Amino acid sequence: MRVAELIFTEDRANPGLDDFRDLSTADRRPDRPGGRGLVIAEGTVVVGRMLASPYPVRALLGVERRFRELADELDGVDAPAYVTSAETMAEVVGFHLNRGVLAVADRPAPPTVAEVVAGARVLAVLEGVGDHENLGALFRNAAALGVDGVLLAPGCSDPLYRRSVRVSMGHVLRVPFATFDDWPGGLDLLRVNGFRVAALTPRADSVPLRGLRAQVPGRIALLLGAEGPGLSAEAIAAADLAVRIEMVPGVDSLNVATAAAVAFHEVAATG
Amino acid sequence: MRVAELIFTEDRANPGLDDFRDLSTADRRPDRPGGRGLVIAEGTVVVGRMLASPYPVRALLGVERRFRELADELDGVDAPAYVTSAETMAEVVGFHLNRGVLAVADRPAPPTVAEVVAGARVLAVLEGVGDHENLGALFRNAAALGVDGVLLAPGCSDPLYRRSVRVSMGHVLRVPFATFDDWPGGLDLLRVNGFRVAALTPRADSVPLRGLRAQVPGRIALLLGAEGPGLSAEAIAAADLAVRIEMVPGVDSLNVATAAAVAFHEVAATG
Numbered sequence: 001m002r003v004a005e006l007i008f009t010e011d012r013a014n015p016g017l018d019d020f021r022d023l024s025t026a027d028r029r030p031d032r033p034g035g036r037g038l039v040i041a042e043g044t045v046v047v048g049r050m051l052a053s054p055y056p057v058r059a060l061l062g063v064e065r066r067f068r069e070l071a072d073e074l075d076g077v078d079a080p081a082y083v084t085s086a087e088t089m090a091e092v093v094g095f096h097l098n099r100g101v102l103a104v105a106d107r108p109a110p111p112t113v114a115e116v117v118a119g120a121r122v123l124a125v126l127e128g129v130g131d132h133e134n135l136g137a138l139f140r141n142a143a144a145l146g147v148d149g150v151l152l153a154p155g156c157s158d159p160l161y162r163r164s165v166r167v168s169m170g171h172v173l174r175v176p177f178a179t180f181d182d183w184p185g186g187l188d189l190l191r192v193n194g195f196r197v198a199a200l201t202p203r204a205d206s207v208p209l210r211g212l213r214a215q216v217p218g219r220i221a222l223l224l225g226a227e228g229p230g231l232s233a234e235a236i237a238a239a240d241l242a243v244r245i246e247m248v249p250g251v252d253s254l255n256v257a258t259a260a261a262v263a264f265h266e267v268a269a270t271g
Numbered sequence: 272m273r274v275a276e277l278i279f280t281e282d283r284a285n286p287g288l289d290d291f292r293d294l295s296t297a298d299r300r301p302d303r304p305g306g307r308g309l310v311i312a313e314g315t316v317v318v319g320r321m322l323a324s325p326y327p328v329r330a331l332l333g334v335e336r337r338f339r340e341l342a343d344e345l346d347g348v349d350a351p352a353y354v355t356s357a358e359t360m361a362e363v364v365g366f367h368l369n370r371g372v373l374a375v376a377d378r379p380a381p382p383t384v385a386e387v388v389a390g391a392r393v394l395a396v397l398e399g400v401g402d403h404e405n406l407g408a409l410f411r412n413a414a415a416l417g418v419d420g421v422l423l424a425p426g427c428s429d430p431l432y433r434r435s436v437r438v439s440m441g442h443v444l445r446v447p448f449a450t451f452d453d454w455p456g457g458l459d460l461l462r463v464n465g466f467r468v469a470a471l472t473p474r475a476d477s478v479p480l481r482g483l484r485a486q487v488p489g490r491i492a493l494l495l496g497a498e499g500p501g502l503s504a505e506a507i508a509a510a511d512l513a514v515r516i517e518m519v520p521g522v523d524s525l526n527v528a529t530a531a532a533v534a535f536h537e538v539a540a541t542g
Contacts, residue, residue, distance in 0.1 A: 045523075141529060144522040169523050210536070245536065251415040252316075252440050254532065258412060261529045262536045265481070265516065 043099035049170030062101030128155035136167030137257035314370035320441030333372030399426035407438030
């Protein structure tokens, strides 16, 4: 292995392991940059994505087998990698992690909305998506289906919570995101940049998603709200058009990450 | 309330409550018709769907407030409804259920593949979908997006497990499904009925999902495998064509229920 520093230890009190203690709350510790805790990656796939991301990795902890699987990704990484038994790992972390490897990173300074908008062709704009799993799944779908960035309006949870990182398969570390200061006024910035903002809502004056690209061939931002309450009236009013996923009457709306995937596939240019 | 029989009880030993004991395994008890346990609905939405379904309800258990919410759906139902406190309910069930109402039903005789195929225009065919949550989510998406039935090949779990029923929002009780005896040979029955079988797979000779309806305007069956392993080579060979969801290179495949939703939206006639 060619990682900068490989440290074999079974000493649970090793201060180098401090980043991995109380892992179930370490992603929301206020003593971290930005007051929002560490970013935690679990398992070889997500740890590999973190190592390839711009997130500054502080340290890794895992069993030897997992580090062997990550040998290529660890090449040139400048962070200590602590190799322990599964038992020591479980005692440090506080519970048994069957994924066998962890990495923790600091949060880089988040990009601005303007930075995410620049260069993007398809954007997702989320309002009120507070469920960590839905948010993570949505980032995974955005990455898979060619969405260039995600913009967060009020009511969204933190995409860098541990569970969101895991459910996203690490794609929250890959798809750029930013948070609106001004909502929904901030949508004007998208229009200035040539975007049309399409709100997903079953409203009567909405147009079917199918065929939307014929109407909006250029830059497009898809505005999505949480299942249940949906988008606020203010957000819908601030959009350029309303779009609906045609559904069988009497059936509940789709899960927000699922609805997003359907919409992303319709508008994004992939393949 | 107009339910046939409303029984107020705080007697935990009441034999009428026996269907609700050991609820975490009651959906797989071999002593039930078909050897596969009871069908359990949780919460007013799913219980309401069960009451409206062809599933023969045996009994209901809940707190008074939930029965009041279900008054319309309970009209004319011929099954005892046990009204208890949340505490008694938790003791009988074995854990605290915050949804406050339950219904249990027997399994009716399952339809045959031929019965599900007759009259359908769009079908989903699943191979190896063993995850209960994915299976439930897939049924929810099928119901919302106008899929007429689901056919199960080997390796799929039981759609009537409690967790699948819950995640489906009760739509497993509404979307008909059947299990293949002969796989993949059973697909011939679909062709005889005018279906084209489209396998979702990223294979090189696949055609993009977008625009599939121009090629296959009539009856269509979408063949889906579990994420990870995907479809078996035998299943793909038995299909009429291979279809891919275009994705960004290097990103994991979508969750199977999400991929299904994208495909259902592309081919189903809804709205």
